[in-house]
Amino acid sequence: xxxxxxxxxAAAIISADGREVLIARRPSNVxxxxxxxxxxxxxxxxxTGLGGLKRELHEELGVEIRRAQPLIRIHHEYPDKHILLxxxxxxxxxxxxxxxxxxxxxxxxxxxxxxxPFPAANLPILRAVMLPTEYLISGEEEDDGQFDQRLEHALVxxxxxxxxxxxxxxxxxxxxxxxxxxxxxxxxxxxxxxxxGEPELLESVDADGIHLTSERLMQLERRPIAExxxxxxxxxxxxxxxxxxxxxxxxxxxxxxxxxxxxxxxPPVGWHDFQELVERAAMPVxxxxxxxxFDANHARAVGAQGVASxxxxxx
Ligand SMILES: Nc1nc2c([nH]c(=O)n2[C@@H]2O[C@H](COP(=O)(O)OP(=O)(O)OP(=O)(O)O)[C@@H](O)[C@H]2O)c(=O)[nH]1
Ligand SMILES: [Mg+2]
Numbered sequence: 229x230x231x232x233x234x235x236x237x238a239a240a241i242i243s244a245d246g247r248e249v250l251i252a253r254r255p256s257n258v259x260x261x262x263x264x265x266x267x268x269x270x271x272x273x274x275x276t277g278l279g280g281l282k283r284e285l286h287e288e289l290g291v292e293i294r295r296a297q298p299l300i301r302i303h304h305e306y307p308d309k310h311i312l313l314x315x316x317x318x319x320x321x322x323x324x325x326x327x328x329x330x331x332x333x334x335x336x337x338x339x340x341x342x343x344x345p346f347p348a349a350n351l352p353i354l355r356a357v358m359l360p361t362e363y364l365i366s367g368e369e370e371d372d373g374q375f376d377q378r379l380e381h382a383l384v385x386x387x388x389x390x391x392x393x394x395x396x397x398x399x400x401x402x403x404x405x406x407x408x409x410x411x412x413x414x415x416x417x418x419x420x421x422x423x424x425g426e427p428e429l430l431e432s433v434d435a436d437g438i439h440l441t442s443e444r445l446m447q448l449e450r451r452p453i454a455e456x457x458x459x460x461x462x463x464x465x466x467x468x469x470x471x472x473x474x475x476x477x478x479x480x481x482x483x484x485x486x487x488x489x490x491x492x493x494x495p496p497v498g499w500h501d502f503q504e505l506v507e508r509a510a511m512p513v514x515x516x517x518x519x520x521x522f523d524a525n526h527a528r529a530v531g532a533q534g535v536a537s538x539x540x541x542x543x
Contacts, residue, residue: 231305231308231309231310232308232309232310233309233310233311233312234270234309234310234311234312235270235271235277235311235312235314236268236269236270236271236311236312236313236314237268237269237271237275237277237278237280237281237284237314237315237316238265238266238267238268238269238281238313238314238315238316238353239266239267239268239281239284239285239293239296239315239316239317239318240266240299240315240316240317240318240353240356240357241267241285241291241318241321241325242317242318242319243335247337247338248335248336248337248338249335249336249338249341249357250267250289250325250333250334250335250336251264251265251266251267251333251334251336251341251344252264252265252266252267252288252289252327252331252332252333252334253265253331253332253333253334254331255329255330255331260347262345263345263346263347264344264345264346265346265347265350266315266350266353267284267285267288267289267333268281268284268285268288268315269284269287269288271314277298277314277316278293278296278316281293281296281314281316285318285321287328287329288327288328288329288331289323289325289326289327289328289333290323290324290325290326290328291321291322291323291324291325292321292322292323293318293320293321294320294321294322295318295319295320296316296317296318296319297316297317297319297525297528298314298315298316298317298528298529298531299315299316299317299353299356299357299528300315300352300353300356300512300531300533301313301314301315301507301531302315302349302352302353302510303507303508304348304349306348306349311349313349313350313353315353315356317357338357338358339358341354341357341358342354352510352511352512355478355479355511355512356512356533359390359479359512359533359534360388360389360390360534361524361527361528361533361534361535362386362388362389362390362521362524362534362535362536362537362541363390363391363392363481363514363516363534363535363536363537364382364386364388364390364391364392364536364537364538364541364542365391365392365394365424365516365536365537365538365542366378366379366391366392366393366394366395366410366538366542367538367539367542368394368395368396368397372405372406372409375406375410376409376413378542378543379391379410379413379414380413381543382541382542383413383414383416383417383419384417386521386541388419388541389417389418389419389420390419390420390422391410391414391419391420391421391422392421392422392423392424392439392460392536393406393407393410393421393422393423393424393435394424394439394538395424396424403425403429404429404432404433407421407423407429407432407433407435408433411433411434411435420436420437420458421435421436422435422436422437422438422439422458422460423435423437423438423439424438424439424441425438425439426438426444427440427452427453430453430457436457436458437453437457437458437459437460437478438452438453438457438458438459438460439460439461439462440459440460440461440462440477441461441462442461442462442463442464442468444461445461445462445463445468445471445472445475445477446467446468446471448475450475451475451476452475455476458478458479459475459476459477459478460477460478460479460480460481461475461477461480461481462480462481462483462516463480463481463482463483463513464482464483464484464497465505466505466508468480469482469505469508469509469510469513472509472510472511473509473510473511477511478511478512479511479512479513479514479533480509480511480512480513480514481513481514481515481516481536482497482502482505482506482509482513482514482515482516482532483497483515483516483517483536484496484497484516484517484518485497485498485499485502485515485516485517485518485519485523486498486517486518486519487517487518488517488518490538491517496517496518497517499526499530502515502530502532503530503531506530506531506532507531512532512533513531513532513533514527514532514533514534514535514536515527515532515534515535515536516535516536516537519535519536519537519540520535520537520540521535521537521540521541523535
C-alpha cells in the first residue's frame with residue numbers, strides 16, 4: 229500500500245504574557261478523535277504553510293493571525309499515512325478564539341501541556357513549545373565569582389532561560405559545587421539548567437536535565453534518565469541525529485554551523501546542509517557554532533528551534 233502524504237499546518241498560539249498556549253480537542257468522530265491538538269488542518273495543494281494556517285484558524289477559531297514565526301516541522305509515519313506537520317508559533321492575533329466547529333478550546337499553562345493526550349506525532353511539538361529560542365552554553369575560564377557574575381548578567385540582561393553548565397576544567401567536586409550555585413541562580417529567574425556530563429550527575433544535583441557529548445550519545449543504548457528530566461545532546465551529522473531520536477532526546481545542538489575560533493579545523497555544516505538535516509530530525513535542533521542572537525530569526529526560518537552560543541551570551 230502506498231501511504232497517503234498529508235501536509236498539515238498547525239499553530240501554537242501563545243498568550244500575551246507568554247505563559248499559556250491554546251489547544252483544542254478533536255471531535256470524537258474524526259481521526260485521533262478525543263485527543264488534544266494544535267489548531268490547524270490539511271493544506272490545499274496550492275497553499276503555503278502560513279497561508280493555509282491563516283485559513284484554518286479563521287475557520288476553526290475565528291481568529292486572524294497578525295504575527296507568526298515557524299516553530300518546527302515534523303515528519304511522522306502513521307499506520308495509514310505519512311504526515312508533515314508544519315507548526316507555527318503565533319504571537320499576535322485578533323479576535324477572541326472559540327470553537328467554531330463545536331470543539332473544546334482551552335488556554336493551558338506550558339508546564340501543564342504534558343498532562344493532555346495528543347496524537348503520537350506531537351511530542352516534538354510539545355518540546356518545541358516549551359523551549360526558548362536561545363540556549364546558553366557557559367564559558368569555562370572563570371573563577372566562581374566571575375562565573376556567578378556572568379550567569380547573572382545572561383539571566384537578567386539577556387533574558388536567557390535555558391543554560392548548559394559546561395566546565396571541563398573543573399574536577400568533580402568543583403563541578404558539583406558550581407552546579408548547585410548555578411541551579412539556585414537559574415531557579416531564581418525561572419530558567420532551566422542542564423548539566424554537561426554523565427546522567428548520574430542528576431543524583432547529586434537536582435538540575436533540569438543532562439546534555440550528552442556526541443561521543444556519549446553514540447555509546448548509549450537507551451535513554452539514561454527519566455522522562456521528567458530534559459535529555460539533550462551535541463550532534464554533528466545525520467547518524468548522530470538519528471541516534472538522538474532513538475534515545476528520545478528532547479532536543480539537540482547541531483554544529484558547527486560556521487567555523488569558530490575554538491574549532492578552526494572542523495569544516496562548517498553551513499545553512500544549506502543544516503536545513504536538510506533539521507528537516508528530518510525528530511526533535512528541536514539548536515544551531516551552534518559562530519552563532520549570535522542575530523542569527524536566531526534565520527535559524528528559525530530554516531527549521532531550527534533557535535541558536536546556541538557560548539560567546540554571544542557570556543560576557
Ligand atoms: N490540526 C492538527 N492536526 C494534527 C495534529 N497532530 C496530528 O497528528 N494531526 C493530524 O493531522 C491531520 C490534520 O487534519 P485535520 O483533521 O485537522 O484537517 P482539517 O482541519 O483540514 O479537517 P478536514 O480534513 O476534516 O477538513 C489529522 O490526521 C490529525 O490527526 C495537531 O496538533 N494539530
Ligand atoms: Mg483541523
